[in-house]
Amino acid sequence: MTQSITSDRILILDFGSQYSQLIARRVRESGVYSEMHPFDMKDGDIKAFNPKGIILSGGPNSVYEEGSPRAPQIVFELGVPVLGICYGFQTMAAQLGGSVMAGTVKEFGHAQIDVIVDDKLLNGLKDNNAKIQVWMSHGDKVASLPDGFITTSSTPSCAFASASDESRQLYGVQFHPEVTHTAKGMEVIANFVHGICGCGNLWNPKNIIEMRVAQLKEQIGDERVLLGLSGGVDSSVVAALLHEAIGDKLTCVFVDNGLLRLGEGDQVMKMFADNMGIRVIRVDAESRFLKALTGATDPEDKRKIIGREFIEVFSEEARKLDGVKFLAQGTIYPDVIESAKTKNGKAHVIKSHHNVGGLPDDLHFELVEPLRDLFKDEVRKLGTTLGLPHEMIYRHPFPGPGLGVRILGEIKKEYADILRMADDIFMQELRASGWYDKTAQAFAVFCPIKSVGVVGDARRYAWVISLRAVETVDFMTARFAHLPYELVDKISTRIMNEIADVSRVVYDISSKPPATIEWE
Numbered sequence: 001m002t003q004s005i006t007s008d009r010i011l012i013l014d015f016g017s018q019y020s021q022l023i024a025r026r027v028r029e030s031g032v033y034s035e036m037h038p039f040d041m042k043d044g045d046i047k048a049f050n051p052k053g054i055i056l057s058g059g060p061n062s063v064y065e066e067g068s069p070r071a072p073q074i075v076f077e078l079g080v081p082v083l084g085i086c087y088g089f090q091t092m093a094a095q096l097g098g099s100v101m102a103g104t105v106k107e108f109g110h111a112q113i114d115v116i117v118d119d120k121l122l123n124g125l126k127d128n129n130a131k132i133q134v135w136m137s138h139g140d141k142v143a144s145l146p147d148g149f150i151t152t153s154s155t156p157s158c159a160f161a162s163a164s165d166e167s168r169q170l171y172g173v174q175f176h177p178e179v180t181h182t183a184k185g186m187e188v189i190a191n192f193v194h195g196i197c198g199c200g201n202l203w204n205p206k207n208i209i210e211m212r213v214a215q216l217k218e219q220i221g222d223e224r225v226l227l228g229l230s231g232g233v234d235s236s237v238v239a240a241l242l243h244e245a246i247g248d249k250l251t252c253v254f255v256d257n258g259l260l261r262l263g264e265g266d267q268v269m270k271m272f273a274d275n276m277g278i279r280v281i282r283v284d285a286e287s288r289f290l291k292a293l294t295g296a297t298d299p300e301d302k303r304k305i306i307g308r309e310f311i312e313v314f315s316e317e318a319r320k321l322d323g324v325k326f327l328a329q330g331t332i333y334p335d336v337i338e339s340a341k342t343k344n345g346k347a348h349v350i351k352s353h354h355n356v357g358g359l360p361d362d363l364h365f366e367l368v369e370p371l372r373d374l375f376k377d378e379v380r381k382l383g384t385t386l387g388l389p390h391e392m393i394y395r396h397p398f399p400g401p402g403l404g405v406r407i408l409g410e411i412k413k414e415y416a417d418i419l420r421m422a423d424d425i426f427m428q429e430l431r432a433s434g435w436y437d438k439t440a441q442a443f444a445v446f447c448p449i450k451s452v453g454v455v456g457d458a459r460r461y462a463w464v465i466s467l468r469a470v471e472t473v474d475f476m477t478a479r480f481a482h483l484p485y486e487l488v489d490k491i492s493t494r495i496m497n498e499i500a501d502v503s504r505v506v507y508d509i510s511s512k513p514p515a516t517i518e519w520e
C-alpha cells in the first residue's frame with residue numbers, strides 16, 4: 001500500500017477544545033497529513049504513529065485542578081518537535097517545571113501580541129509593525145516558564161503569549177493560530193510543520209487521489225462494488241473515486257423516493273450515467289414510499305419509515321446484483337471522530353438521522369470507505385480535482401429524508417409537487433442574486449394550512465409556503481439569514497404568481513437553538 005504521502009505526519013492530541021478539529025484541518029491545508037487522537041493515547045500507539053511533530057490542543061480544563069488531563073510524558077521524550085496551543089501550552093509548561101495560574105483578566109476574543117523574539121515558530125510574522133492580531137480564549141495563563149524556555153511574544157495581560165525552547169524543539173502559544181481571526185495563523189502552523197518539523201508538501205488533492213485510487217485497487221482487486229448514490233457531495237465523490245479506480249466494476253443505486261427536489265433524479269443520472277459513464281440503477285420508488293407514509297404525521301415516525309423503506313429498496317436491488325463483495329460508503333473523518341466520542345455518551349436524540357446502515361444479515365458486504373480520513377473541505381477539493389461540477393460540490397446539505405421533513409405532517413404527492421416548485425423558484429432566485437453561496441442552507445417548507453388570498457377579483461384559498469435560509473458553519477447552531485427584503489419580495493411574488501395552490505409565503509426568522517434548521 002502506498003503510504004508515502006502520509007509518512008510526514010503530525011499527531012494532534014485532543015484536550016477537548018472546540019477548535020481541535022480545526023488544528024487538524026489547518027495542518028492538512030498546509031500540505032501535511034495529520035490525525036487527531038484523544039490526549040491519553042497510549043505510549044505504544046504514539047510511537048507507532050511515528051509523528052514528525054506533535055500538537056497539543058486547547059481544552060476546557062484548568063491545569064491546577066486535580067485530575068485535569070496531562071500530555072503523556074513520552075510526548076516530550078520522543079525527540080520530535082512539540083507545539084502546545086492554549087491548554088496544550090499550559091500543561092506543557094506545568095509538566096516541564098513551569099507554573100500556571102488563573103488570569104486576573106480573562107481574554108476571550110481579539111488581542112494583539114508584541115513579537116519579542118523571532119524564533120522559528122514566529123519567523124516571518126513581524127513586518128514593520130511588531131503587533132499581530134490574534135484570537136485568545138483563555139482564563140488561565142502560564143505564570144512561569146520551565147527552564148530553557150524564552151518568551152517570544154506577549155500581550156498587556158499575558159506575559160507569555162508564546163514561548164519556546166528551541167534546543168529541545170518545544171513551542172507554546174497561548175493564542176489560537178488555527179482560527180481565522182488570528183492574522184497569519186496559517187503561517188504559524190506552516191512554520192511549525194514545515195520549518196520546524198521538516199515535513200514536505202505532500203498532502204494535496206492530486207496526491208490524495210493517486211494514493212486513494214492505488215489503495216482502492218489493492219483493496220478491491222477484481223471484485224465488484226455497490227454504492228448508494230444520493231447525489232450529495234460525499235457519495236458523489238466516492239462514486240468518482242471508485243470509477244477512477246475500478247471503472248465498470250462499480251454499480252451505483254440511486255433511489256428516487258419521490259421526496260427529491262425538482263429535476264434532481266434526472267440531474268444525477270445525467271451527471272453520473274450519461275457524462276461519466278458510471279453504471280447507475282435508478283429505482284423509481286415514489287409510490288412505494290408514499291404508500292408507506294400514508295397516515296404518518298409524527299416527524300420521528302416519518303423519518304423511521306423513510307429510513308426503513310430506503311434500506312428495503314436498497315437491499316432488494318443489492319440482492320439482484322450477483323457477486324458484489326463490497327459496499328462503499330461516504331463516511332468522512334468528522335463522523336469517525338464524533339462516533340468515537342459518543343460511543344459511551346448518552347446524547348439526547350433530537351432527530352434520528354439515517355444514512356445507509358442496518359442492512360439485513362443476509363447481505364454480507366465488506367465496507368469500502370475511501371473518505372474515512374478526510375474532512376469535508378478536503379472531500380470538496382478532491383471532487384473538484386476529479387472533475388465534478390462546482391454546483392454539485394458546493395451545494396447546500398439535503399437531509400436523507402428529503403422533502404419528507406419539509407412537508408409538515410402527512411406527506412402527499414400533491415404537497416410534494418407544490419413544494420418542489422416553490423423550492424425551485426427560491427433556489428433560482430438565491431443563485432441569481434448571489435445569496436446561495438452566502439447562506440449555508442436554504443429551502444422551502446410546505447405548511448398544510450390554508451389561508452385566504454385574492455387573485456384578480458377572485459378569492460384564493462390555498463396553502464402556505466415558508467422560506468428558510470440559515471447562516472452557519474457547523475450546523476449545530478445557526479442564525480436565520482438576513483436576506484434583503486427586495487429579494488424575499490421577489491421570491492414570494494414569483495411563488496404566488498406561478499403556483500396557483502399557494503396563497504401566502506412567510507419567512508422563517510427562527511435561529512438554532514431554540515429552533516432546528518429543518519422543521520421536522
Ligand code: XMP
Binds near residue numbers: 303354398400517
Ligand atoms: P437540524 O434540523 O437538526 O439539522 O438543525 C442539522 C443539519 O442536518 C441535516 N439533517 C439531516 N441529514 N439525515 C441527514 O443526512 C437526516 O435525517 C437529517 N436531518 C437533518 C439538516 O438538513 C441540517 O443540515
